[in-house]
Amino acid sequence: MNTQEKPRHITIIGAGLVGSLQAIYLAQRGYQVTVFEQLPDIRKEAIPAGRSINLALANRGIHALEQVGVMEQVKSLLITMKGRMLHDESGNLHMQKYGQKSEEVIYSVSRAGLVSILRDKAEATGLVKFYFKHELKGIKFDTRRCDIENLITGEIKAHEFEYLVGADGGGSQVRACMEALETTEVTSELLDHSYKELTIPADANGDFQLYKEALHIWPRGEYMLIALPNPDASFTLTLFMPNRGEVSFEAIHDEQQLEQFFDQHFADAKALIPDLKTEYFNNPTGYLGTIRCSDWHHENVMLIGDAAHAVVPFHGQGMNAGFEDCAQLNAALEASDDDWQMAIPQFEAARIDNANAIADMALEHYVEMRATVRDPKFHLKKAIAFELENRLPEYFIPRYSMVTFHLIPYAEAKSRGLIQSRILEQLSEGIKDISEVDFERGERLVVQKLPRLNLGN
Numbered sequence: 001m002n003t004q005e006k007p008r009h010i011t012i013i014g015a016g017l018v019g020s021l022q023a024i025y026l027a028q029r030g031y032q033v034t035v036f037e038q039l040p041d042i043r044k045e046a047i048p049a050g051r052s053i054n055l056a057l058a059n060r061g062i063h064a065l066e067q068v069g070v071m072e073q074v075k076s077l078l079i080t081m082k083g084r085m086l087h088d089e090s091g092n093l094h095m096q097k098y099g100q101k102s103e104e105v106i107y108s109v110s111r112a113g114l115v116s117i118l119r120d121k122a123e124a125t126g127l128v129k130f131y132f133k134h135e136l137k138g139i140k141f142d143t144r145r146c147d148i149e150n151l152i153t154g155e156i157k158a159h160e161f162e163y164l165v166g167a168d169g170g171g172s173q174v175r176a177c178m179e180a181l182e183t184t185e186v187t188s189e190l191l192d193h194s195y196k197e198l199t200i201p202a203d204a205n206g207d208f209q210l211y212k213e214a215l216h217i218w219p220r221g222e223y224m225l226i227a228l229p230n231p232d233a234s235f236t237l238t239l240f241m242p243n244r245g246e247v248s249f250e251a252i253h254d255e256q257q258l259e260q261f262f263d264q265h266f267a268d269a270k271a272l273i274p275d276l277k278t279e280y281f282n283n284p285t286g287y288l289g290t291i292r293c294s295d296w297h298h299e300n301v302m303l304i305g306d307a308a309h310a311v312v313p314f315h316g317q318g319m320n321a322g323f324e325d326c327a328q329l330n331a332a333l334e335a336s337d338d339d340w341q342m343a344i345p346q347f348e349a350a351r352i353d354n355a356n357a358i359a360d361m362a363l364e365h366y367v368e369m370r371a372t373v374r375d376p377k378f379h380l381k382k383a384i385a386f387e388l389e390n391r392l393p394e395y396f397i398p399r400y401s402m403v404t405f406h407l408i409p410y411a412e413a414k415s416r417g418l419i420q421s422r423i424l425e426q427l428s429e430g431i432k433d434i435s436e437v438d439f440e441r442g443e444r445l446v447v448q449k450l451p452r453l454n455l456g457n
């Protein structure tokens with residue numbers, strides 16, 4: 001890494017959710033920030049939001065937004081989701097709360113709305129300059145220059161940087177430049193399931209057609225449909241399904257097959273999707289994958305957000321984890337008195353295991369959402385977990401809650417979650433109802449097997 005310790009100017013590639021929040025953090029530390037973004041500015045031009053029109057915002061993301069003082073503006077975009085509303089094949093509904101305290105909820109937020117607020121806030125510092133329609137083409141690490149193409153004129157210019165932060169998402173060009181020099185080992189696992197977005201509009205009176213304050217799930221074993229509410233009373237639906245096989249994207253060729261598939265498996269939802277055929281055949285099918293990197297920096301270049309650790313979306317944590325990156329890089333800069341040479345390796349060392357842990361948990365959570373939630377045993381275990389949390393809150397917090405409602409590091413949530421799942425397995429063995437559970441034994445097991453939590457975070 002270059003010996004210059006206290007840069008004044010930082011370059012960010014990518015003005016997505018993470019790049020835009022990172023710009024605010026850096027400006028609030030007094031840096032001049034230049035951000036290059038290949039797409040047009042969604043605040044000025046109507047462009048498709050790309051993947052996922054809305055997302056679930058949870059505690060880690062909220063915490064990072066609060067620290068830069070932007071949460072008040074963001075609140076106006078949020079719709080509370082108190083739990084999962086499960087839709088079975090006969091149209092029966094079952095609401096399952098995410099947590100047991102009133103504040104243990106997640107929020108649906110518009111991607112375009114959130115990124116617009118972050119960009120406004122960044123610009124309001126007077127220290128951040130965004131260049132839209134500017135694409136990073138390459139990096140010369142030794143001379144600290146990068147090539148940026150102005151996509152309007154086609155001109156490519158060399159841009160000098162002191163430190164460069166790659167916040168350019170799952171397909172990161174910054175990461176590709178590091179990989180080309182073999183300074184990081186990248187593994188990328190494409191999921192053999194993809195997704196497609198559909199819409200349930202508001203009804204004729206402008207009201208929600210499904211219960212508003214829930215994340216709706218139609219779990220069907222190998223595949224599922226989910227829905228998140230939008231402020232205009234519509235829902236954005238996402239169909240997750242295998243790419244190939246009997247029930248798959250590949251198997252649906254025409255309108256008749258599509259109709260049959262929805263009639264059979266998602267009849268209640270189908271009745272509410274007026275543009276099913278148009279949307280299904282016109283909307284892109286999005287790929288999903290996990291990216292892990294052995295190193296997140298080389299010389300004066302570093303990765304953050306999806307560029308460093310793209311995860312599948314099933315735990316609703318990709319953006320939340322990226323926002324947590326911003327808060328933790330800020331903490332590392334604070335602790336090192338803005339010595340980037342110290343701060344970057346510290347940040348990276350603290351983050352990589354956690355990023356790998358949420359990547360694993362997100363993959364596991366897909367099975368929970370599409371299949372396990374249909375098993376009565378799952379609900380019994382969830383009830384036992386809530387009771388253990390009530391009895392021993394300093395030892396036992398359900399894994400979903402550790403990930404979603406706390407700032408407990410992901411790696412710790414994963415390792416504690418593994419012990420907890422064994423305890424839940426033992427306590428629920430041969431039992432059908434919570435009244436039969438031996439909670440005294442449960443408490444003994446918890447205290448024996450789990451260290452006390454450090455809930456200072």
Ligand SMILES: Cc1cc2nc3c(=O)[nH]c(=O)nc-3n(C[C@H](O)[C@H](O)[C@H](O)COP(=O)(O)OP(=O)(O)OC[C@H]3O[C@@H](n4cnc5c(N)ncnc54)[C@H](O)[C@@H]3O)c2cc1C
Binds near residue numbers: 017038135169195322
């Ligand atoms: C279907 C789906 C649902 C999801 N749901 C959730 C959820 O509920 N909760 C959650 O927390 N997360 C969710 N995620 C994950 C979340 O979308 C990502 O984690 C988040 O967008 C990462 O932000 P980012 O800024 O790192 O990357 P991105 O959002 O990908 O932004 C990267 C930016 O860099 C720009 N860029 C790329 N290459 C270049 C280049 N060469 N030059 C200049 N600019 C460039 C891109 O145009 C883009 O604007 C979901 C993802 C998907 C696919």
